Amino acid sequence: MEGVRKGMWTPEEDILLRKCIETYGQGKWHLVPLRAGLNRCRKSCRLRWLNYLKPNIKRGQFSNDEVDLIVRLHKLLGNRWSLIAGRLPGRTANDIKNFWNSHIEKRAAAEAGRARAQKSITRSNILRPRPRTFSSPRPEPGLVTADTSQSHDADECTRWWSNLLEIATDNGDGETGLIHDACNKQQDEGDDVKEDFADFSIDVDIWKLLNFGDDA
């Protein structure tokens, strides 16, 4: 489209977009500018809805628990902001990404600097995200449907999670794995991590993997 509007959204545009989504529902983003009568590209509309207009979006400061969870999930998943956001109800991937870039990254860098002074980094203590190489269809953690007919995919997904947890657990310096950290911490606080992760819809028994099942 020639000459689509860019920049900040006006309240009028927000109203038009909201009305359009209320009428037609989410999806078919390429039709949204036309339906809403907005001179915006579909990406802009989608982003505006997902990051700002969507109901139940939580705004304001991140709580300590949320920060803690973000740090742990980032260690586990890397910059997979949408996956991390999926574990934080009401928070958007963009919010988390911005928060990470402006707060946590700096803190992490400072801490890393201190840590570097204490011990050297070796190949074995670097936690790297694994490349996403799955057989088709890809069993994306957190997004895979609970279709038990796909036993092959389930196996592969299980292996994927096992790998991930292995990495996260064994960081080479004898520290407890972060998942166990999370469990222990939350159990101490009488909280229920399990509920936190309850909407993981994957076909592996993640609770077994995480040792929640047998009250580790």
Place this chain on the structure above:
DNA sequence: AAAAGTCACAACCGCTGTACA
């Protein structure tokens, strides 16, 4: 009071994966 610097957030861009013809 004003300029400069910093921060937080919103939005854009480019890329990848998927579905379908």
Place this chain on the structure above:
DNA sequence: ATGTACAGCGGTTGTGACTTT
């Protein structure tokens, strides 16, 4: 098998508010 359209994601940039000098 290939090309195209679309959705979605992460990296990056822009902008306004706030703070410091």
